Amino acid sequence: MSGEPILELTGVRKGFGPVRVLHDVDFTVRAGEVTALVGDNGAGKSTLVKCVAGIHPMDAGTVRFAGEPVRVAGPRDAARLGIEIVYQDLALADNLDIVANMFLGRERGPGGLLDEAAMERAARETLASLGVRTVRSVRTPVSALSGGQRQTVAIAKAVLWDSRVVLLDEPTAALGVAQTWQVLDLVRRLADQGLGVVLISHNMADVFAVADRIAVLYLGRMAAEVATREVTQTQVVELITAGRSGELGLARPETAVV
Amino acid sequence: MSTRTESPAAADFGIDTTSRSTGEAVRDYLARLRAGDLGSLPAVLGLVALVVVFRVLSDGFLTLDNTANLLAQGAGKMIIAMGLVFVLLLGEIDLSAGTASGVCAAVMAMHYVRAGNLLGGMGTTVFLVFACGLAVAALLAVFLRIWAGAALSLLTLVLAVVGAPANPWLEMLLALGVGAAIGVITGFLVSTIGMPSFVVTLALFITWQGVILRFIGEGGVFGIGTDPVLFAVANGNMSVLGSWLLCAVVICGYALVVLGEHLSRLRRELVTTPTPLVVTKTVCVAVASIAATYALTRNRSTNEYADIRGVPYVVPIVLVLLAVGTYALNRTRYGRHVYAVGGNAEAARRAGINVSRIRASVFVVGSSTAALGAIVYSSKVGSVDPQAGGLNTLLFAVGAAVIGGTSLFGGRGKVLHAVVGGLALAVVENGLGLLKQPAAMVNIVTGLVLLLAATVDALSRRRAARG
Incomplete structure (x- = not known):
């Protein structure tokens, strides 16, 4: 299952004023794999994702995309590379329907007009290709959808845009059991379609269910990047809480405490 | 719509491609009203x-x-x-x-x-x-x-x-x-x-x-x-002829846009409102336009020596x-x-x-x-x-x-x-x-x-x- 590295971050540093949030973080996303990014609150997961998305400029570090060095200076750069972020709060407009949301900001049509037919068909085909069966009509307003369905729409949007890397920030945080499985299923399918998927999660069950690799952040440092089948849940929890577990992890985690 | 020849994947959205019946559309509308969308x-x-x-x-x-x-x-x-x-x-x-x-x-x-x-x-x-x-x-x-x-x-x-x-x-x-x-x-x-x-x-x-x-x-x-x-x-006011021309433009324009779009959506098998509803709407607009134009092109002067008519x-x-x-x-x-x-x-x-x-x-x-x-x-x-x-x-x-x-x-x-x-x-x-x-x-x-x-x-x- 070891795919080609599609996104490689090396030596990423980021601070907000006097507070150092990320210390020389290395992080690799491989095509066709789900990489789980885990860590305690304040470990720097969201900051790392926002650096990738171009929302926060990095203080230092390099980004290579598909082997080429690139500069991500803003959200548009990230979008152009095909890096899509699915935020925790979803970023969908409730008053618009599924099609309008999936094409928001990138509507199709000549001039300033809208080609509803083309957009509707593309949206429907994308959802169908992901095996989404729970949405009754692509013309349903988002306000009428359940939490899982909203998550589905937000993720499908990433697929529609031929994204190559999708970062999902806590996609199952607010979902029930059945809906969680639907979303995890979708996450797995994204990777199977050849995308590089990053799953940020607190839930070890979710992580072990879908992730191929697990990257653990501990107080702004990358404690370990391991294959899921080589570790146990207990080890990962130790890495999250203490920065090391047996041979794995930071050599002297206590020095990481600033 | 049993003669559809779409890819099996797209057919998962069956409801999109089969037209809703008028009854379903009315029920949907009532459901929207109940949900607060008045x-x-x-x-x-x-x-x-x-x-x-x-x-x-x-x-x-x-x-x-x-x-x-x-x-x-x-x-x-x-x-x-x-x-x-x-x-x-x-x-x-x-x-x-x-x-x-x-x-x-x-x-x-x-x-x-x-x-x-x-x-x-x-x-x-x-x-x-x-x-x-x-x-x-x-x-x-x-x-x-x-x-x-x-x-x-x-x-x-x-x-x-x-x-x-x-x-x-x-x-x-x-x-x-x-x-x-x-x-x-x-x-x-x-x-x-x-x-x-x-x-x-x-x-x-x-x-x-x-x-x-x-x-x-x-x-x-x-x-x-x-x-x-x-x-x-x-x-x-517009002249009587102008008023009727306006009426014709309104009816034809509305019918062209609404029915034209409806037919094109039907043909491409996209989500549509039921045909009877679309036709009813168009007929209502046409009847209302004709009635209003007829009323407004009659003399409405309260003074018997004057003649005021037209939209x-x-x-x-x-x-x-x-x-x-x-x-x-x-x-x-x-x-x-x-x-x-x-x-x-x-x-x-x-x-x-x-x-x-x-x-x-x-x-x-x-x-x-x-x-x-x-x-x-x-x-x-x-x-x-x-x-x-x-x-x-x-x-x-x-x-x-x-x-x-x-x-x-x-x-x-x-x-x-x-x-x-x-x-x-x-x-x-x-x-x-x-x-x-x-x-x-x-x-x-x-x-x-x-x-x-x-x-x-x-x-x-x-x-x-x-x-």
Whole structure:
């Protein structure tokens, strides 16, 4: 299952004023794999994702995309590379329907007009290709959808845009059991379609269910990047809480405490 | 639809490709109503109830003469409300729309009265400030990349400086340009500086009132009724032939757009409303248009020596604005972005939409449309005085949009709502007038109706949030 590295971050540093949030973080996303990014609150997961998305400029570090060095200076750069972020709060407009949301900001049509037919068909085909069966009509307003369905729409949007890397920030945080499985299923399918998927999660069950690799952040440092089948849940929890577990992890985690 | 030959994957969305039955569509509509999405239903029901009540209470109410008069009376505020719908869609408010329209009316009238000499009409200092204001607006519009606003502001500046001679069409263009410039300034203050629109427009509301007074002078009045074109806007009627032509254009246009789209969606197997519903709607529009045209092309003069017939010009004016506004909101990228910013500004920002540009632009649309409303209401009374656009113009305009079903919380609304709500308020004003009720009564009732509409809006929003 070891795919080609599609996104490689090396030596990423980021601070907000006097507070150092990320210390020389290395992080690799491989095509066709789900990489789980885990860590305690304040470990720097969201900051790392926002650096990738171009929302926060990095203080230092390099980004290579598909082997080429690139500069991500803003959200548009990230979008152009095909890096899509699915935020925790979803970023969908409730008053618009599924099609309008999936094409928001990138509507199709000549001039300033809208080609509803083309957009509707593309949206429907994308959802169908992901095996989404729970949405009754692509013309349903988002306000009428359940939490899982909203998550589905937000993720499908990433697929529609031929994204190559999708970062999902806590996609199952607010979902029930059945809906969680639907979303995890979708996450797995994204990777199977050849995308590089990053799953940020607190839930070890979710992580072990879908992730191929697990990257653990501990107080702004990358404690370990391991294959899921080589570790146990207990080890990962130790890495999250203490920065090391047996041979794995930071050599002297206590020095990481600033 | 058993003969579909689509890919099996796409067929997972079976409901999309098989037409819903009429019964299902009706049930869906009822479900939406229960979920709090009332649209303009309360306004339509209220309008019918009001018409019935006033018909019973006053013999003069449902006469042809009064109906035509009612349309012309309400049109100005209705048009201002149409522009306000754009502002309300973002959850913003433009309290200055009324007095801003008054400024447009004052400039228009001054240009006519002074035969194009705005410099003489305003005095050197005021004229310089006026010209600078237009130049600043043009620059701000370029900064905000609202090209139409920049072009209109610049054109108005040129017209004012050149001192073009009086011409009714030129004067209307001048009013529109002043409206656009005002909108650019409001939009810049709200979107770029980041002040709440409530504060910006409240301050401008007072400012524009002062500007009107400065332009016209205390106790002054600019008569524009002597110009045949400016007078005819709200007081003139189309010829009988013209009226029927308009009727034909409306019916054919509506049928072409609605049925044409329906057939094309059916052919491409996209989501459609049931055919019987579409046909019923089209037939209803056609019957209503024919009935209205027939009624308005009969002689409605109360004086047996005069002959007044034909559809008032305000009807095509409102219909054209309705069509343009609806098209802009539903069929263009701009309209989609307006809804998106109103529904979830953060989502729109992340989707790469220039939120502050959209936010500024709705104020330009609002003020420009208010300028058109000013042309109509000034034409109706035949003059512009320092009270133009003041008093309860704004209350009526905001009221019309909200009563029609546009939400004050943003994201939900249509231009049609302004027309329906505007009609309801025009009926209230006109009907109470016929019943010889004093202005006090009209204000109280209008205010309470607005309060009622805002209550319905707030409650339905709560219901939608719960559902």
